[in-house]
Amino acid sequence: xxxxxxxxxxxxxxxxxxxxxxxxxxxxxxxxxxxxxxxxxxxxxxxxxxxxxxxxxxxxxxxxxxxxxxxxxxxxxxxxxxxxxxxxxxxxxxxxxxxxxxxxxxxxxxxxxxxxxxxxxxxxxxxxxxxxxxxxxxxxxxxxxxxxxxxxxxxxxxxxxxxxxxxxxxxxxxxxxxxxxxxxxxxxxxxxxxxxxxxxxxxxxxxxxxxxxxxxxxxxxxxxxxxxxxxxxxxxxxxxxxxxxxxxxxxxxxxxxxxxxxxxxxxxxxxxxxxxxxxxxxxxxxxxxxxxxxxxxxxxxxxxxxxxxxxxxxxxxxxxxxxxxxxxxxxxxxxxxxxxxxxxxxxxxxxxxxxxxxxxxxxxxxxxxxxxxx
Amino acid sequence: xxxxxxxxxxxxxxxxxxxxxxxxxxxxxxxxxxxxxxxxxxxxxxxxxxxxxxxxxxxxxxxxxxxxxxxxxxxxxxxxxxxxxxxxxxxxxxxxxxxxxxxxxxxxxxxxxxxxxxxxxxxxxxxxxxxxxxxxxxxxxxxxxxxxxxxxxxxxxxxxxxxxxxxxxxxxxxxxxxxxxxxxxxxxxxxxxxxxxxxxxxxxxxxxxxxxxxxxxxxxxxxxxxxxxxxxxxxxxxxxxxxxxxxxxxxxxxxxxxxxxxxxxxxxxxxxxxxxxxxxxxxxxxxxxxxxxxxxxxxxxxxxxxxxxxxxxxxxxxxxxxxxxxxxxxxxxxxxxxxxxxxxxxxxxxxxxxxxxxxxxxxxxxxxxxxxxxxxxxxxxxxxxx
Numbered sequence: 001x002x003x004x005x006x007x008x009x010x011x012x013x014x015x016x017x018x019x020x021x022x023x024x025x026x027x028x029x030x031x032x033x034x035x036x037x038x039x040x041x042x043x044x045x046x047x048x049x050x051x052x053x054x055x056x057x058x059x060x061x062x063x064x065x066x067x068x069x070x071x072x073x074x075x076x077x078x079x080x081x082x083x084x085x086x087x088x089x090x091x092x093x094x095x096x097x098x099x100x101x102x103x104x105x106x107x108x109x110x111x112x113x114x115x116x117x118x119x120x121x122x123x124x125x126x127x128x129x130x131x132x133x134x135x136x137x138x139x140x141x142x143x144x145x146x147x148x149x150x151x152x153x154x155x156x157x158x159x160x161x162x163x164x165x166x167x168x169x170x171x172x173x174x175x176x177x178x179x180x181x182x183x184x185x186x187x188x189x190x191x192x193x194x195x196x197x198x199x200x201x202x203x204x205x206x207x208x209x210x211x212x213x214x215x216x217x218x219x220x221x222x223x224x225x226x227x228x229x230x231x232x233x234x235x236x237x238x239x240x241x242x243x244x245x246x247x248x249x250x251x252x253x254x255x256x257x258x259x260x261x262x263x264x265x266x267x268x269x270x271x272x273x274x275x276x277x278x279x280x281x282x283x284x285x286x287x288x289x290x291x292x293x294x295x296x297x298x299x300x301x302x303x304x305x306x307x308x309x310x311x312x313x314x315x316x317x318x319x320x321x322x323x324x325x326x327x328x329x330x331x332x333x334x335x336x337x338x339x340x341x342x343x344x345x346x347x348x349x350x351x352x353x354x355x356x357x358x359x360x361x362x363x364x365x366x367x368x369x370x371x372x373x374x
Numbered sequence: 375x376x377x378x379x380x381x382x383x384x385x386x387x388x389x390x391x392x393x394x395x396x397x398x399x400x401x402x403x404x405x406x407x408x409x410x411x412x413x414x415x416x417x418x419x420x421x422x423x424x425x426x427x428x429x430x431x432x433x434x435x436x437x438x439x440x441x442x443x444x445x446x447x448x449x450x451x452x453x454x455x456x457x458x459x460x461x462x463x464x465x466x467x468x469x470x471x472x473x474x475x476x477x478x479x480x481x482x483x484x485x486x487x488x489x490x491x492x493x494x495x496x497x498x499x500x501x502x503x504x505x506x507x508x509x510x511x512x513x514x515x516x517x518x519x520x521x522x523x524x525x526x527x528x529x530x531x532x533x534x535x536x537x538x539x540x541x542x543x544x545x546x547x548x549x550x551x552x553x554x555x556x557x558x559x560x561x562x563x564x565x566x567x568x569x570x571x572x573x574x575x576x577x578x579x580x581x582x583x584x585x586x587x588x589x590x591x592x593x594x595x596x597x598x599x600x601x602x603x604x605x606x607x608x609x610x611x612x613x614x615x616x617x618x619x620x621x622x623x624x625x626x627x628x629x630x631x632x633x634x635x636x637x638x639x640x641x642x643x644x645x646x647x648x649x650x651x652x653x654x655x656x657x658x659x660x661x662x663x664x665x666x667x668x669x670x671x672x673x674x675x676x677x678x679x680x681x682x683x684x685x686x687x688x689x690x691x692x693x694x695x696x697x698x699x700x701x702x703x704x705x706x707x708x709x710x711x712x713x714x715x716x717x718x719x720x721x722x723x724x725x726x727x728x729x730x731x732x733x734x735x736x737x738x739x740x741x742x743x744x745x746x747x748x749x750x751x752x753x754x755x756x757x758x759x760x
Contacts, residue, residue: 043463044407051582090647093658096401099462100593103406104643107586111636114582118630136477210414214470221459221467257481262474269471282458 006254015140016253022142022150023245023264026203029154031219031241032161033199035234036192038220039172044099045084047213048106049200052083054113054209057134058120069146069205072134076201083109084193110209137208139249139260150202157195161234164188169230207261218268219244225279244268296336301366303332304345308363311355320352378503383621385502385519386635389575390587390613392526395533396568397588398606401596402544407462408447408565409588411469412572413581415446417476425483431505431517436573443569444562446472497580499621499631518578525574529567533606540564541602583632587613590639597650612642670706672736675715678725679733689721 010016037045053076060075061067083105090101117132133141161168167188170178179185196216203212223236248264277284306329311317326332337353340346345359355363400406419442423435446468453464507514514520533540543550543560550557568588575584595608620635627634648655681687689707707723710716715729725733 043466097404099406100401103589108640110582111633114630114633122628217466262477265470265474
């Protein structure tokens with residue numbers, strides 16, 4: 001199946017439509033909420049939470065004995081929240097740093113989850129098959145009820161986002177001030193964290209534990225490069241997330257043996273790479289171009305100053321000098337001479353250059369600025 | 375105990391020790407999550423190595439994996455140096471991308487490759503004794519024991535050789551450069567060693583247990599001591615204890631050994647986190663409570679010092695004016711009485727001589743705001759603590 005066929009099929013094929021809608025909604029919600037995680041410098045929280053959710057899934061199964069995805073997700077949510085607050089506890093109550101706390105919770109919770117999963121597998125009731133899809137994710141297992149749940153959660157978090165927009169924004173950029181002016185920072189903090197954990201838990205089934213963190217932060221990291229405004233960033237991250245979901249699903253569906261989760265992650269990574277290189281304000285490419293242009297301008301000015309130093313010893317500043325005497329001077333090229341002439345700072349006749357009054361004034365002005373700065 | 379059982383425990387203990395030492399430095403250098411990143415991102419290295427050699431036991435696999443491990447560190451640092459994203463974001467972008475590439479490479483060739491993502495990630499210690507090192511038909515013991523044993527020996531010798539360098543560059547990169555020890559060389563040396571340890575260990579115990587074995591013992595030890603040597607010693611101890619007790623726990627439950635060891639590490643951390651004498655949660659909370667009580671006491675005594683009117687010194691006023699909860703007020707009163715700082719006469723509270731001296735000292739302290747004074751003050755005046 002080619003990609004164009006896929007998009008044609010999308011309108012008719014029920015399964016494809018469900019899966020695509022699911023991954024798109026998931027990408028959008030993770031992108032939006034991920035923006036908050038990235039700006040709060042909690043990028044890897046997603047990784048820790050998705051691992052920490054595993055024992056919850058296993059315990060929910062052991063307690064209820066049912067494989068209903070709602071129950072399992074509830075278990076994941078509870079253990080994800082327990083993990084998150086333990087991480088908070090470790091970083092605030094001890095001198096251990098957040099990376100240690102994250103890694104610790106991530107690995108020990110996940111280990112506990114594995115212990116429970118293998119324990120379940122040894123049990124006589126054979127109902128446990130499919131629990132391991134939470135490890136690596138299987139978009140193909142998405143059904144309409146899952147997608148409906150995702151849409152409901154997305155809608156609720158959107159409403160909450162809009163309701164508390166000002167508070168969220170304040171909390172992100174100046175938590176101390178937020179508290180001073182009387183907002184309940186703890187409540188807002190709990191709210192943000194709760195929705196981030198919720199988004200992660202929703203994604204587990206689709207992309208799995210390991211790749212969940214990328215879905216959360218890649219769209220946000222990409223969006224961050226294009227804007228300095230929070231609202232634009234959140235919208236853009238949602239869009240990038242949704243597009244990653246759609247294209248990732250399309251590519252994986254149009255090829256054999258291509259799991260959806262990793263493809264979505266790679267598509268999102270391409271968005272990030274593109275943004276890191278090509279974003280106009282912060283991107284590497286334009287930064288390099290600006291850097292080179294600045295260096296060129298600087299060298300041009302250095303050449304002009306050098307000429308000024310020569311010209312100032314002569315009574316007539318426009319006395320012609322041989323171009324040769326510039327030979328040992330760095331920053332002098334034919335091109336710079338040409339530019340200096342175009343600016344009207346020097347005139348060139350044959351093998352000689354001469355400074356114009358305008359160029360002299362310009363260079364003198366630079367000297368003045370220098371002495372002021374000093 | 376059968377001989378495979380003994381072998382599994384020895385392997386687990388050796389892996390735990392090999393992970394604990396680099397783990398201490400990763401935790402101290404705030405780079406704990408690099409181990410997580412490496413353990414996932416080496417997957418494409420293994421797959422490429424496998425495509426080339428078609429042999430899951432080839433040492434080339436370890437080499438490729440270790441190279442990708444170092445590549446991960448380099449990439450993370452490059453992205454971070456651009457200043458466009460924060461360090462943790464850089465880690466979170468690099469390793470899922472590399473891991474995804476690995477997964478896709480495996481799944482595209484799923485038919486003819488006997489390589490399982492589950493096995494790579496999760497590992498199964500129970501199978502380790504079956505993969506044996508055979509030389510001329512003689513059985514030399516489990517292969518992973520040889521691999522991890524050599525890695526452990528290399529780590530220990532490097533640690534002994536470069537202990538001073540590691541210590542200085544970890545705690546003061548500036549001083550270390552001034553002493554002629556390049557922090558960059560030490561950094562990449564440590565990163566390469568961690569990468570090799572992760573690669574060697576994950577084959578035996580799986581990626582996630584490697585992370586647990588690197589971070590958890592070091593984090594636990596860090597709650598108990600700030601002496602580097604003691605911290606390494608304690609990490610080794612916790613790692614080995616968790617490895618062996620985790621094995622028996624798994625044996626009893628008939629469940630994953632890796633999972634069980636990680637769980638045991640978590641439980642040990644939880645216990646230390648709660649009960650550590652100085653840095654534990656309970657002692658921290660107790661100390662906070664005590665400090666709050668002492669502050670309340672000082673406030674109350676200062677109030678007494680300022681007011682001569684009976685109305686202001688009535689025992690009920692304690693609650694009304696300073697707005698303490700009833701229990702707290704009573705506690706403050708008891709503490710002050712016990713320490714002979716006040717006397718109560720017909721429900722009127724007055725300062726004793728000692729109380730007067732104390733308040734004057736406190737005023738001095740408040741005006742000068744010197745932290746070291748408060749402790750000597752407490753020792754001088756408090757017979758009983760809150």
